[in-house]
Amino acid sequence: MTWDFSTDPDFAADLAWTDRLVRERIEPLETLDLGHDQLLTVIAPLQEEVRARGLWAAHLTPELGGQGMGQVRLALLHEVLGRTLYAPLVFGNNAPDSGNAELIAVAATPEQRERWLEPLLAGTIRSGFSMTEPGAAGSDPTLLTTRAVRDGGEWVIDGHKWFTSNGSIADILIVMAVTDPDAGPHRRTSMFVVPRGTPGVDVVRDVPTMDHPDGTFGRYGNHAEIVYRGVRVPADHLIGEVGGGFALAQKRLGPGRIQHAMRWIGQANRAFDMLCERAVSRVAHGSVLAEKQSVQNWVADSYAELTQVRLLTLYAAWKMDQVGAAGARTEIAMVKYAGAKVLHDIIDRAIQVHGALGFSTDMPLEFMYRKARQARLVDGPDEVHKVTVARRVLRGYEPRAVPTEHVPTRRAAARRQFAEALDALAVSL
Numbered sequence: 188m189t190w191d192f193s194t195d196p197d198f199a200a201d202l203a204w205t206d207r208l209v210r211e212r213i214e215p216l217e218t219l220d221l222g223h224d225q226l227l228t229v230i231a232p233l234q235e236e237v238r239a240r241g242l243w244a245a246h247l248t249p250e251l252g253g254q255g256m257g258q259v260r261l262a263l264l265h266e267v268l269g270r271t272l273y274a275p276l277v278f279g280n281n282a283p284d285s286g287n288a289e290l291i292a293v294a295a296t297p298e299q300r301e302r303w304l305e306p307l308l309a310g311t312i313r314s315g316f317s318m319t320e321p322g323a324a325g326s327d328p329t330l331l332t333t334r335a336v337r338d339g340g341e342w343v344i345d346g347h348k349w350f351t352s353n354g355s356i357a358d359i360l361i362v363m364a365v366t367d368p369d370a371g372p373h374r375r376t377s378m379f380v381v382p383r384g385t386p387g388v389d390v391v392r393d394v395p396t397m398d399h400p401d402g403t404f405g406r407y408g409n410h411a412e413i414v415y416r417g418v419r420v421p422a423d424h425l426i427g428e429v430g431g432g433f434a435l436a437q438k439r440l441g442p443g444r445i446q447h448a449m450r451w452i453g454q455a456n457r458a459f460d461m462l463c464e465r466a467v468s469r470v471a472h473g474s475v476l477a478e479k480q481s482v483q484n485w486v487a488d489s490y491a492e493l494t495q496v497r498l499l500t501l502y503a504a505w506k507m508d509q510v511g512a513a514g515a516r517t518e519i520a521m522v523k524y525a526g527a528k529v530l531h532d533i534i535d536r537a538i539q540v541h542g543a544l545g546f547s548t549d550m551p552l553e554f555m556y557r558k559a560r561q562a563r564l565v566d567g568p569d570e571v572h573k574v575t576v577a578r579r580v581l582r583g584y585e586p587r588a589v590p591t592e593h594v595p596t597r598r599a600a601a602r603r604q605f606a607e608a609l610d611a612l613a614v615s616l
């Protein structure tokens with residue numbers, strides 16, 4: 188058996204095609220301040236080209252209109268798409284729609300699929316995922332307080348959510364609410380589809396954040412604060428089973444984390460290109476910056492870290508393809524925090540090498556930097572993923588009064604083990 192790091196030629200051609208489209212026809216859109224509807228109009232012909240190439244919504248299985256290409260290929264595709272915020276939208280796999288589509292796909296009835304999944308896949312509606320609450324720790328979804336109470340043929344939802352990404356432009360919101368407060372911590376919640384126009388849905392604001400400090404309402408990529416007041420939805424708006432919310436949330440996030448991490452690598456690669464280009468261009472104190480040892484360290488460290496985290500992520504993707512998300516939990520958790528750190532550090536070095544220019548909005552780096560900070564929080568903070576990894580790794584270890592590697596103990600054992608031979612040699616130890 189060999190370890191094969193090559194890409195199939197047919198898929199390499201798709202990646203090359205995608206790379207050209209992203210660099211030449213999607214990245215330029217970043218420089219225009221387009222509103223959401225304007226953006227959708229401009230990218231519509233590009234989305235057609237992606238469909239014609241067979242790369243639309245590639246994260247989904249073939250019966251749902253995707254490619255069923257497996258996590259390794261998806262990871263490689265997302266690395267290319269990660270260069271710019273708009274590329275996932277052009278390829279029909281932008282968050283949170285992609286995760287929401289997967290969630291509906293795994294748990295919905297045929298009627299629900301027809302009603303919400305098909306338009307979501309076609310890109311004709313937008314969605315939000317409404318789990319996190321300002322009043323409860325989002326890193327522990329067993330603490331959610333939003334309630335859904337059954338009343339005849341309806342569920343009545345009351346609660347306060349925030350950071351519902353795209354909530355202010357969404358047509359449907361997937362709301363996670365407590366349906367049985369007395370059940371075990373992982374069986375208390377359920378998921379509901381709430382059409383945004385439903386009476387009682389109050390999108391209070393788009394929360395001003397590091398990536399969009401002005402909080403302009405209704406922009407793609409914003410994070411909405413939403414109050415649900417006595418919101419009534421028919422019983423058939425429940426996704427999956429009552430009490431199945433936690434399990435569905437877990438399913439939704441597994442593959443998404445690998446795709447996130449590969450998009451971060453795409454971003455980090457772009458920052459790395461900027462770092463290197465500036466290093467060979469700017470002269471100070473008698474030489475180009477590329478000849479200063481600090482800058483060489485940044486280049487060398489960044490290149491090694493990028494390669495490490497890329498291989499780690501591809502390995503996690505490969506493992507997921509072999510044994511599924513549950514079997515690859517440790518690897519999926521690792522790529523989350525390892526990827527977030529590398530993304531941050533490389534953008535930070537790229538800003539540093541650009542000096543004041545890097546701090547200015549004349550370069551995309553300051554926005555990339557602000558955006559990158561969220562990577563340590565979204566889909567669960569780094570610390571929670573580290574807890575997961577540490578716990579799973581530590582399961583393989585037993586407590587010992589004397590360390591296994593304790594040299595005097597090992598020496599005594601070795602003397603006993605080799606006593607005969609040592610006696611024959613007349614070695615005194």
Ligand SMILES: Cc1cc2nc3c(=O)[nH]c(=O)nc-3n(C[C@H](O)[C@H](O)[C@H](O)COP(=O)(O)OP(=O)(O)OC[C@H]3O[C@@H](n4cnc5c(N)ncnc54)[C@H](O)[C@@H]3O)c2cc1C
Pocket residue numbers: 283315316317318319320323324325326327349350351352410561564565566567568569570571574
């Ligand atoms: C840009 C962005 C987009 C988001 N999009 C969505 C979305 O679409 N839908 C949605 O529902 N939510 C979304 N979120 C929310 C996100 O999932 C939560 O921010 C995250 O789960 C953390 O929850 P919290 O903010 O309540 O922090 P808390 O749970 O209050 O945690 C605060 C801090 O406590 C520490 N901590 C927590 N647990 C542990 C632990 N076990 N060990 C050590 N330290 C710990 C961590 O440092 C953590 O950062 C988004 C967040 C951001 C920043």
